[in-house]
Amino acid sequence: MLTVAQARDAILTRIDRLGTERVSLLDAPGRVAAEQIHATRQQPPWDNSAMDGYALRAEDVALATDGHPVQLEVLEDLMAGVMATRTVQQGQASRIMTGAPMPPGANAVIRVELTRSRSRDHVEVLEPVPVGNDIRSAGEDQQVGDRLLEPGKLIRAAEVGVIASAPRSFIRVYRVPTVAIVATGDELVEPDEVPHPGQIVNTNAYALAAMVKEAGGHPIILPIARDTREALEEVFQAAAAADAILSSGGVSVGEHDFVKEVLEQLGVQMGFWKVKMTPGKPLAFGHWGRVPVFGLPGNPVSSMVSFELFVRPALLKMSGRTRIFRRMFRATLAETVQKRPGMPHFLRVTLREVEGRWVASSTGAQGSGVLRSMSRADALAVGEEALTRIEAGTELWVMPLDDQWGMTDIRPV
């Protein structure tokens, strides 16, 4: 039997980054850059005012005080978007808005709050300012040729702003995987169909599709494949155009031969593994040409936990990401839990913060068919292999199941 780490590493070494595509600025967030972007202009293009106030010569106001203000002649109003027409000379100033280009001759800005104005034509300056005061220098953000973005960088809002400033409207990024989801089995019906006796609803395909989306991929839910050679062939042929294939069910000891036979006939080399873990255990992995094929267990919880551990990092790697694992942290178990020895147990837990420490509580029944315990869970806590019970108070590693633990309803300072 493989350990979780062995199975994960065996999969990841066989997963490649996908190719690239050009997307618009607005489709870029969450994607990984596949090109270097250089600045083609300096930013800001010219010295400009960081404040609403007056552009002046610092030497003219060196002795200004509230009691003895320095009066300057106001030449013009400088708005953002327009270059100055007049040069500021001794005893002069121009009224200037935030972001407006500095007028020639001026070497400082004084903010409006530090002035008094009794007419449009004159201003009284109440304080001295140093040379360069409240001026944003040309090129302070970017010089022509600066590298603004490196390949491999995850694009967020700030990167979108930087790309726009380059200026660029499109950017080359790594593709995100299209993932075909194949549910097989005569026992399955879709949620909007009426089950016959012995049939159950195909929940896995929808939960897996949601997980694919959460990992940034595009899920394609294929119609349920019935347990005939023809139906299986047909659905896998339909899946062939995807970047990855997930099948759910058909990987445990008794069932796998049939799926295996069809896949081998199609030219897919699958390894059927047992992975030392609860829930989960059966897992199949192989390649169909360049397309990785994941055979997940049919139990809803096993299928989701296997996705978390094996498929999610693979999809993120295909998308060009390097941070592909959820950051684990330590939490204290609230109550004693029984476990099967000889396997690590990925225990579904809720998390709460108590005096700066995380406390994990079991979500109750941990059977691998109990999907609701997954819905109650914030995270998986890893119960060590050797243990038969985990005592309350034990510190465990926990792996969050989503980004919500980074969010809180407690108002920040």
Added chain:
Amino acid sequence: MLTVAQARDAILTRIDRLGTERVSLLDAPGRVAAEQIHATRQQPPWDNSAMDGYALRAEDVALATDGHPVQLEVLEDLMAGVMATRTVQQGQASRIMTGAPMPPGANAVIRVELTRSRSRDHVEVLEPVPVGNDIRSAGEDQQVGDRLLEPGKLIRAAEVGVIASAPRSFIRVYRVPTVAIVATGDELVEPDEVPHPGQIVNTNAYALAAMVKEAGGHPIILPIARDTREALEEVFQAAAAADAILSSGGVSVGEHDFVKEVLEQLGVQMGFWKVKMTPGKPLAFGHWGRVPVFGLPGNPVSSMVSFELFVRPALLKMSGRTRIFRRMFRATLAETVQKRPGMPHFLRVTLREVEGRWVASSTGAQGSGVLRSMSRADALAVGEEALTRIEAGTELWVMPLDDQWGMTDIRPV
């Protein structure tokens, strides 16, 4: 001047959750449930096998050992999706696949590994099993009428599975806001236009649109409004159909009068505030009927930091979320940083983990026009109001700027 907390609270108390809509299962992830969902069937619908093996009567194999196996007659093959046709009686068993309904008469399953089979018709059982062994009981996951999902719950993959099992294909959720983004100013051009002297690229609208998306909203970037009364009126009229309006620029001391005048004429009650913070400071907030209007500063960094602190929690609240704040944590500052006293400074920092502790390093130039320092940043570190410098080694609160700090390139255990 308002504190950050005062401004945020004043905004949030005036923000309501939006109405509801019905979305399909596949559009539900990331949305907040607005209805209660009850189970209409029990799950699993019948006792079924948790393993591939044999359904039998536990009493028949009580004395089985490897040396003295118990031989049972095999009645039929039970596949998932089909009800049994034969009753298991003394000395009999049925071959059963994982998930297949239990046949009448049987009260336990023995997994295939604990048996030997020399023919289709007979099986040798090598170990005793207790009553109920490897059976998943009918209703173990859900009983008819069980509450599967409560209003207010954030929908993730597990919830999608649970909704499908109800069974339901659509669910009522809170709407997410459509957010109109208004950039005003004669100095702005779009990234695909050539700037005249004095003009700069409208990066804010794109960075804000990315932030709106990241908060789950739908951004609408309106054409740049020039600095005329008619242009401003036109763009705000176009924004009126949105659930929220963001304007960028036009809120500092010198500029705001014009925008203010237009907004008041349109019937918008805006408060123009100064908020005690760097970067940021000027902020406008008001309502146009039910539509909140946020006036953000024009500086790229100020505009993004103000969005993070004031707009993002508001958009999440509109979407029905309760965890609307990013969880802050403590990090140690790597190098001494100067700051302006009298204001909290939201310092752009990178984060790295060193021996289980977070270390924050300044991203360099902290000017509010330096967008690239935002692109280098993982988080904002809060420099306390009173300080004029923050010594290396000081512990600060940090607020991550995205979900990436929950991800790592370090392989989990």
